[in-house]
Amino acid sequence: EIVLTQSPATLSLSPGERATLSCRASQSVSSYLTWYQQKPGQGPRLLIYDTSTRAPGIPARFSGSGSGTDFTLTISSLEPEDFAVYYCQQRNTWPRTFGQGTKVEIK
Amino acid sequence: EVQLLESGGGLVQPGGSLRLSCAASGFTFSGSAMSWVRQAPGRGLEWVSTISTGGVNTFYADSVKGRFTISRDNSKNTVDLQMNSLRVEDTAVYYCAKGGHNSWFDSWGQGTLVPVSS
Numbered sequence: 001e002i003v004l005t006q007s008p009a010t011l012s013l014s015p016g017e018r019a020t021l022s023c024r025a026s027q028s029v030s031s032y033l034t035w036y037q038q039k040p041g042q043g044p045r046l047l048i049y050d051t052s053t054r055a056p057g058i059p060a061r062f063s064g065s066g067s068g069t070d071f072t073l074t075i076s077s078l079e080p081e082d083f084a085v086y087y088c089q090q091r092n093t094w095p096r097t098f099g100q101g102t103k104v105e106i107k
Numbered sequence: 108e109v110q111l112l113e114s115g116g117g118l119v120q121p122g123g124s125l126r127l128s129c130a131a132s133g134f135t136f137s138g139s140a141m142s143w144v145r146q147a148p149g150r151g152l153e154w155v156s157t158i159s160t161g162g163v164n165t166f167y168a169d170s171v172k173g174r175f176t177i178s179r180d181n182s183k184n185t186v187d188l189q190m191n192s193l194r195v196e197d198t199a200v201y202y203c204a205k206g207g208h209n210s211w212f213d214s215w216g217q218g219t220l221v222p223v224s225s
Contacts, residue, residue: 034211043215096154
């Protein structure tokens, strides 16, 4: 099973600041890395798939990069609605696995 | 607009059974794999099961293999999760998600809560 480790666990930032979230895989997932956003009481929302492709309707301030085992989600300038929990997930092998999440909170 | 509506959750005793259902609309259901993902209270996301478009291929997390069964009815646009021999550690919100076989989970429902407790 591929283990995904996200860091940091919590990111405390102010609106307008840049957020950089990391996801590291225990073995290569090629480019098959996805990012989701989840707000309290809601189901997750697809943000980025296959490392760097934004899902329809996702603002350009969200970007993804990386390959193999190291991936990054960047939010260039935080908007109030971006404070949430972010998960990475791999679809390279079964079982599908998720990272433990990074909470982006208001500083 | 894609809509996924889960139902069937509720309190169940350890060792009991429950059947979750997900009603889908807004897309070509028969052309999409479907999945279940769960989230224990205060915890992260855990993939549970995926079924291919025609229902021939099914995949399960080791934690539920042999106890849970995923199925779909392409005539009714529904995907079900039959859960048997439930354990306290199965307590979670269960989400229905579109995709997951050879793709990402591109749409999610609001979830249904399954508490397993005596």
